[in-house]
Amino acid sequence: DTEVTQTPKHxxxxxxxxxxxxxxxxxGHRAMYWYKQKAKKPPELMFVYSYEKLSINESVPSRFSPExxxxxxxxxxxxxxxxxxxALYLCASSQSWTxxxxxxxxxxxxxxxxxxxxx
Amino acid sequence: SQQGEEDPQALSxxxxxxxxxxxxxxxxINNLQWYRxxxxxxxxxxxxxxxxxxxxxxxxxxxxxxxxxxSSSLLITASRAADTASYFCATPTGEYGNKLVFGAGxxxxxxx
Numbered sequence: 001d002t003e004v005t006q007t008p009k010h011x012x013x014x015x016x017x018x019x020x021x022x023x024x025x026x027x028g029h030r031a032m033y034w035y036k037q038k039a040k041k042p043p044e045l046m047f048v049y050s051y052e053k054l055s056i057n058e059s060v061p062s063r064f065s066p067e068x069x070x071x072x073x074x075x076x077x078x079x080x081x082x083x084x085x086x087a088l089y090l091c092a093s094s095q096s097w098t099x100x101x102x103x104x105x106x107x108x109x110x111x112x113x114x115x116x117x118x119x
Numbered sequence: 120s121q122q123g124e125e126d127p128q129a130l131s132x133x134x135x136x137x138x139x140x141x142x143x144x145x146x147x148i149n150n151l152q153w154y155r156x157x158x159x160x161x162x163x164x165x166x167x168x169x170x171x172x173x174x175x176x177x178x179x180x181x182x183x184x185x186x187x188x189x190s191s192s193l194l195i196t197a198s199r200a201a202d203t204a205s206y207f208c209a210t211p212t213g214e215y216g217n218k219l220v221f222g223a224g225x226x227x228x229x230x231x
Binding site: 004006031033040041042043044045048050055056088090092106107108109110111112113115 | 150152154159160161162163164167207211213216217218219220221222223224226
C-alpha cells in the first residue's frame with residue numbers, strides 16, 4: 001500500500017471552531033509531514049515528525065497543533081483560525097533518517113490534501 | 120524561503136510536443152526531486168536525481184542536473200493531455216535532509 005489518505009477532503013469552519021485534520025499511511029514510514037499550500041504557490045513545510053516525535057516546527061502559529069498518536073497517524077488540530085489560513089493542507093510521509101546519517105533520498109509520498117476554508 | 124526557482128511559470132503546448140521546465144537552486148544539494156500536482160490535488164513524486172548524476176530517464180521523463188550552475192531541467196517527451204499539471208522541483212535541506220523545499224512551479228497545459 002503506497003497510499004497516504006487524508007480526511008476530510010473539504011472543511012469549512014468558522015473562526016471560533018475547533019476541528020482536526022487526519023492523515024494515515026501504512027507504508028511503515030517513520031517520518032510524517034504537514035504542508036500548507038496557497039493557490040498557485042508551492043507547498044510550504046509546517047511540521048515534521050520523526051518516530052512520533054516533533055522534530056521540526058517551522059514557526060507555525062499555535063492555533064495549529066500537530067499530533068502523532070502512532071507511527072501511522074498524523075493529526076492537525078485547528079483552533080481559532082483566521083481567514084488567511086484558508087488553504088490546501090497536505091500530509092506526506094517518507095522513510096526517516098537515523099542517527100547522524102543524512103537521508104539522501106527523501107522521497108515523500110503525499111496525500112490528496114484537505115481543502116480548508118475559514119469563514 | 121524558496122530554494123528553487125522555476126521557469127517558465129506557465130507553458131502551453133500541443134499534444135505530442137515536448138515540454139521543458141527549468142529549475143535553479145541556491146545551496147549545495149544531495150539530490151533534486153521533481154513532483155507533479157494535478158489541479159488541487161496531492162503531489163506525486165516523479166523522479167529523483169542525485170548530486171553525482173548528470174542525467175536520468177524514467178519513461179517519457181528526462182531530468183538533467185548541472186551542479187556547477189545549480190540548475191536542473193525536466194523534459195517530458197511526446198506530451199499528452201493527461202500531463203496537464205503543475206510541476207515542482209524540490210530539494211532536501213536541513214541537517215538531515217528532512218526539509219523539502221519546493222520551487223515556485225511550472226504550470227503545464229497540454230492541448231489536445
